[in-house]
Amino acid sequence: MKxxxxxxxxxxxxxxxxxxxxxxxxxxxxxxRDIHQIELTTRCNLRCKYCPSPQKLRxxxxxxxxxxxxxxxMVTFFVRQGTQTELSLTGIGESLMHPRFVxxxxxxxxxIGSKRDLVxxxxxxxxxxxxxxxxxxxxxxxxxxxxxxxxxxxxVEAAKRAGIFAGxxxxxxxxxxxxxxxxxxxVSAPRTACEYxxxxxxxxxxxxxxxxxxxxxxxxxxxxxxxxxxxRLAMSPWDLCSSCHMDVPK
Ligand SMILES: C[S@@+](CC[C@H](N)C(=O)[O-])C[C@H]1O[C@@H](n2cnc3c(N)ncnc32)[C@H](O)[C@@H]1O
Ligand code: SF4
Ligand code: SF4
Numbered sequence: 573m574k575x576x577x578x579x580x581x582x583x584x585x586x587x588x589x590x591x592x593x594x595x596x597x598x599x600x601x602x603x604x605r606d607i608h609q610i611e612l613t614t615r616c617n618l619r620c621k622y623c624p625s626p627q628k629l630r631x632x633x634x635x636x637x638x639x640x641x642x643x644x645x646m647v648t649f650f651v652r653q654g655t656q657t658e659l660s661l662t663g664i665g666e667s668l669m670h671p672r673f674v675x676x677x678x679x680x681x682x683x684i685g686s687k688r689d690l691v692x693x694x695x696x697x698x699x700x701x702x703x704x705x706x707x708x709x710x711x712x713x714x715x716x717x718x719x720x721x722x723x724x725x726x727x728v729e730a731a732k733r734a735g736i737f738a739g740x741x742x743x744x745x746x747x748x749x750x751x752x753x754x755x756x757x758x759v760s761a762p763r764t765a766c767e768y769x770x771x772x773x774x775x776x777x778x779x780x781x782x783x784x785x786x787x788x789x790x791x792x793x794x795x796x797x798x799x800x801x802x803x804r805l806a807m808s809p810w811d812l813c814s815s816c817h818m819d820v821p822k
Pocket of ligand 2: 719
């Protein structure tokens with residue numbers, strides 16, 4: 573397909589997506605059914621140009637113990653309700669930099685039980701044999717992002733030795749997005765329905781706000797906090813949806 577044709581297709585797609593946002597707003601707000609991700613820190617030891625982290629759209633800080641405990645209470649609610657699925661300890665930052673990372677993995681495993689997946693996505697810089705041995709008893713599924721091969725390679729090997737390697741993530745190269753226009757990067761990810769809105773997945777930000785999706789670099793999509801009544805949490809499409817590579821579901 574020629575570049576200009578692709579451009580036309582994209583603009584038709586995005587205009588129908590914007591109409592979709594307004595049309596489908598009537599079907600929202602939709603109840604939150606699980607906490608899909610918890611952002612343990614907004615600090616990072618890399619500055620990838622395709623990520624919002626270096627832009628510092630929010631303060632770079634670690635989640636407090638109090639906030640993490642409240643997030644775990646909220647996860648407990650959804651576990652008891654029977655709607656909690658997997659939990660990822662990943663946000664816009666590098667989770668392994670949190671000084672209490674291992675304790676948090678242990679706490680999260682206790683709360684979600686043995687049958688649900690506990691996921692961590694890391695750039696691998698701190699994922700050595702010692703770290704793998706510390707978290708392996710809690711059976712996380714560890715994905716290593718391929719930002720720096722000289723760091724990611726040894727991290728993959730360490731995770732394999734510990735039996736916690738789940739996969740490598742080359743997304744910025746092969747399934748890329750521009751964070752709904754928040755960073756300058758190409759978009760090659762396929763258009764799919766937004767799972768956050770479709771399934772009611774909440775994302776806990778480092779400061780305890782609960783937001784609509786993992787693309788929220790500013791906190792602008794927040795609709796509550798971990799201290800709120802989970803039964804009253806509900807999400808709707810928000811400003812960023814109109815420039816997102818994903819479609820707002822009916
Ligand atoms: C924001 S990072 C946070 C976790 C960790 N710091 C890491 O890099 O794995 C989460 C995931 O987003 C991916 N990512 C970042 N920018 C991206 C982009 N522009 N397109 C696609 N994936 C991206 C990263 O490769 C990583 O797998
Ligand atoms: S993609 Fe991950 S490693 Fe790279 S800057 Fe963002 S948070 Fe850090
Ligand atoms: S910006 Fe909207 S459509 Fe895109 S991932 Fe977030 S909630 Fe979903």
